[in-house]
Amino acid sequence: MGKSKVLVVGGTGYIGRRIVRASLALGHETYVVQRPELSLQIEKLQRLLSFKKQGAHLIEASFNDHKSLVDAVKQVDVVISAISGVHIRSHSITLQLKLVEAIKEAGNVKRFLPSEFGLDPARMGHALEPGRVTFEDKMAVRKAIEEANIPFTYISANLFAGYFAGSLSQMGSFVPPRDKVHLFGDGTLKAIFLDEDDVATYTIKAIDDPRTLNKTLYLRPPENIISQAELIGIWEKLIGKELEKTYIPPEGFLTTLKGLDYKLQVGIGHFYHIFYEGCLANFEIGEEGEEASKLYPEVNYTRMDEYLKIYV
Amino acid sequence: MEKSRVLIVGGTGYIGKRLVKASLAQGHETFVLHRPEIGVDIEKVQLLLSFKEQGARLVSGSFNDHKSLVNAVKLVDVVICAISGVHIRSHQILLQLKLVDAIKEAGNIKRFLPSEFGTDPARMAHALEPGRVTFDDKMVVRKAIQEAHIPFTYISANCFAGYFLGGLCQPGFIIPPMDSVILFGDGNVKAIYVDEDDIAMYTIKTIDDPRTRNKTVYIRPPENILSQREVVQIWEKLIGKELHKSSISAQQFLSSMEGQPYEQQVGMGHYYHVCFEGCLTNFEIGEEGVEACGLYPQIKYTTVQDFMKRYV
Numbered sequence: 001m002g003k004s005k006v007l008v009v010g011g012t013g014y015i016g017r018r019i020v021r022a023s024l025a026l027g028h029e030t031y032v033v034q035r036p037e038l039s040l041q042i043e044k045l046q047r048l049l050s051f052k053k054q055g056a057h058l059i060e061a062s063f064n065d066h067k068s069l070v071d072a073v074k075q076v077d078v079v080i081s082a083i084s085g086v087h088i089r090s091h092s093i094t095l096q097l098k099l100v101e102a103i104k105e106a107g108n109v110k111r112f113l114p115s116e117f118g119l120d121p122a123r124m125g126h127a128l129e130p131g132r133v134t135f136e137d138k139m140a141v142r143k144a145i146e147e148a149n150i151p152f153t154y155i156s157a158n159l160f161a162g163y164f165a166g167s168l169s170q171m172g173s174f175v176p177p178r179d180k181v182h183l184f185g186d187g188t189l190k191a192i193f194l195d196e197d198d199v200a201t202y203t204i205k206a207i208d209d210p211r212t213l214n215k216t217l218y219l220r221p222p223e224n225i226i227s228q229a230e231l232i233g234i235w236e237k238l239i240g241k242e243l244e245k246t247y248i249p250p251e252g253f254l255t256t257l258k259g260l261d262y263k264l265q266v267g268i269g270h271f272y273h274i275f276y277e278g279c280l281a282n283f284e285i286g287e288e289g290e291e292a293s294k295l296y297p298e299v300n301y302t303r304m305d306e307y308l309k310i311y312v
Numbered sequence: 313m314e315k316s317r318v319l320i321v322g323g324t325g326y327i328g329k330r331l332v333k334a335s336l337a338q339g340h341e342t343f344v345l346h347r348p349e350i351g352v353d354i355e356k357v358q359l360l361l362s363f364k365e366q367g368a369r370l371v372s373g374s375f376n377d378h379k380s381l382v383n384a385v386k387l388v389d390v391v392i393c394a395i396s397g398v399h400i401r402s403h404q405i406l407l408q409l410k411l412v413d414a415i416k417e418a419g420n421i422k423r424f425l426p427s428e429f430g431t432d433p434a435r436m437a438h439a440l441e442p443g444r445v446t447f448d449d450k451m452v453v454r455k456a457i458q459e460a461h462i463p464f465t466y467i468s469a470n471c472f473a474g475y476f477l478g479g480l481c482q483p484g485f486i487i488p489p490m491d492s493v494i495l496f497g498d499g500n501v502k503a504i505y506v507d508e509d510d511i512a513m514y515t516i517k518t519i520d521d522p523r524t525r526n527k528t529v530y531i532r533p534p535e536n537i538l539s540q541r542e543v544v545q546i547w548e549k550l551i552g553k554e555l556h557k558s559s560i561s562a563q564q565f566l567s568s569m570e571g572q573p574y575e576q577q578v579g580m581g582h583y584y585h586v587c588f589e590g591c592l593t594n595f596e597i598g599e600e601g602v603e604a605c606g607l608y609p610q611i612k613y614t615t616v617q618d619f620m621k622r623y624v
Contacts, residue, residue: 014354042326042474042486049622162354174357310361 004110004208005076007031007059009083009099011051012044015117015160016082018200020051023080026204030056031076035063063095069102073109078207080113093137097144104148111207112150114141117157117199119270119279120216130262131269153206154216156289157199158192158280161307165193168235169228171271176235176311180244184253184275187229187245192280194219195302202292202299211290218285221293221301225281234305238312250276316422316520317341317388319371321395321411323363324356327429327472328394330512332363335392338516343388346370375407381414385421390519392425405449409456416460423519424462426453429511431582431591432468432528440566442574443581465518466528468601469511470504470592473619477505480547481540483583488547488623492556496565496587499541499557504592506531507614514604514611523602530597531604533613537593546617550624562588 006023010016011032023030032051061068081096103109121135145152168176206212236242257265273279318335322328323344335342344363350356373380395404415421433447457464479485480493514531518524548554569580585591
């Protein structure tokens with residue numbers, strides 16, 4: 001098939017830059033939004049310049065300038081938004097409503113992938129406050145997309161390995177401990193971990209696939225559906241040492257919420273749903289969803305024992 | 313010759329990451345100090361892991377733990393420190409005194425390169441307040457090194473291309489303008505611009521070289537000794553358009569410093585010495601100095617013209 005023209009918004013971010021790289025690697029003509037506001041951030045600028053060197057086109061556009069957004073989206077077939085992170089800073093998620101307005105006005109976009117890449121917000125109506133704000137904001141964006149009849153794919157990417165596997169799911173660190181580890185509950189609930197590069201590859205595979213049109217694509221590579229205890233077991237085997245384990249009951253975990261700042265409360269709420277309720281793996285995919293590793297078996301996704309080797 | 317073992321402190325920083333890359337590229341066994349505080353910054357963690365994938369070794373150590381610093385330096389022959397930036401946050405420069413103490417105690421280090429990489433502080437005793445603090449602090453570190461009889465090389469790297477050329481030498485700009493430019497005075501004062509990757513390459517070349525022992529190495533690539541006006545002309549030629557030029561006098565520039573926040577005043581003071589006084593080029597290198605391009609003619613440094621092409 002002919003390659004699509006792809007616009008990545010938030011291309012210098014944590015998952016955004018991997019999406020840019022995957023888009024270029026899979027042969028798409030790739031455009032990256034360069035916001036004028038970043039003129040003082042040398043690291044982001046240098047990252048953009050390195051994309052340019054690899055063949056991407058930089059387009060200047062700003063969320064504060066509707067016409068510049070319309071002009072940007074008119075140049076492409078697919079728009080992928082990767083603004084904000086998996087967790088907090090959720091106020092920036094609703095910036096995408098401006099992008100939706102621009103896509104609606106431009107009229108040419110064949111597929112829009114909003115910034116999701118985490119838990120499926122459609123299943124999180126019951127989530128604890130204040131963490132629920134992330135999901136409510138993402139649902140507001142989904143509603144705007146669907147009301148505007150914009151063709152979409154939602155990517156439910158589950159847990160980023162850099163955040164959750166690299167730390168053995170310990171809060172407050174991104175490197176695995178070598179002595180002691182906290183387990184949530186008994187640590188046996190299944191979660192789903194993905195190397196961020198695989199998230200990007202599956203995302204780019206989906207952008208012009210008719211099977212993912214107006215669908216939620218769940219990233220559930222079977223060998224990465226493991227519990228926290230299994231993850232820790234992988235690490236113990238790699239370092240040849242058993243960690244001292246402390247088990248935190250759900251009541252103990254939730255009491256830590258009180259008195260913490262807003263962002264930490266958001267994060268702790270998300271952790272609770274993942275590790276005490278098993279919300280990533282405790283449902284069957286229905287009609288509205290597809291599973292990425294089944295659709296794209298040619299992607300040789302990174303297993304967690306391979307992923308953790310670099311931390312040894 | 314046998315390659316030295318190199319420890320880089322501040323390896324995730326702007327120049328530090330380039331030093332790691334250059335050290336690996338030139339075949340040195342490269343160690344990067346991994347401070348425990350870094351564990352909470354995912355970008356730094358992932359950068360460190362990518363160094364590890366390229367063959368670097370991570371060493372745990374903290375400025376708050378003297379023994380860990382001693383243990384780290386005992387692993388290597390050369391220590392290069394790249395903490396803090398060229399300009400502000402100069403309070404961090406004095407952290408190197410703890411590194412000096414560790415090197416002194418360890419006793420095995422054949423060469424120490426402190427964090428310099430800018431204007432030669434030995435020539436800046438007359439500098440304007442508050443910018444002089446950068447140079448005062450660097451001189452405090454130099455004094456400690458020399459009193460401890462630690463063999464050293466000081467790298468006077470002049471203007472970082474990413475900061476100075478990107479903005480056509482205008483403070484606060486890192487992307488070249490397409491319409492107008494402000495010249496400092498008549499724009500004819502010479503400065504020296506060096507691609508950060510070249511700074512790193514020259515630095516790693518010096519670490520084993522007896523000609524640079526206890527010397528200041530000045531990086532003065534002849535084709536990159538240019539005035540602001542000449543830089544602007546290169547850009548105009550590249551974009552095929554003449555910029556509207558206005559001029560700011562020294563007095564106007566200095567009076568605009570008043571009322572600015574501290575960090576801005578520090579940066580503007582530095583700009584003043586570079587762009588109005590020509591402090592990078594208004595002296596001859598004496599006995600205590602050597603010039604990098606003369607020592608290492610095999611390095612094909614990036615010319616200003618080639619550097620500017622990335623912004624077109």
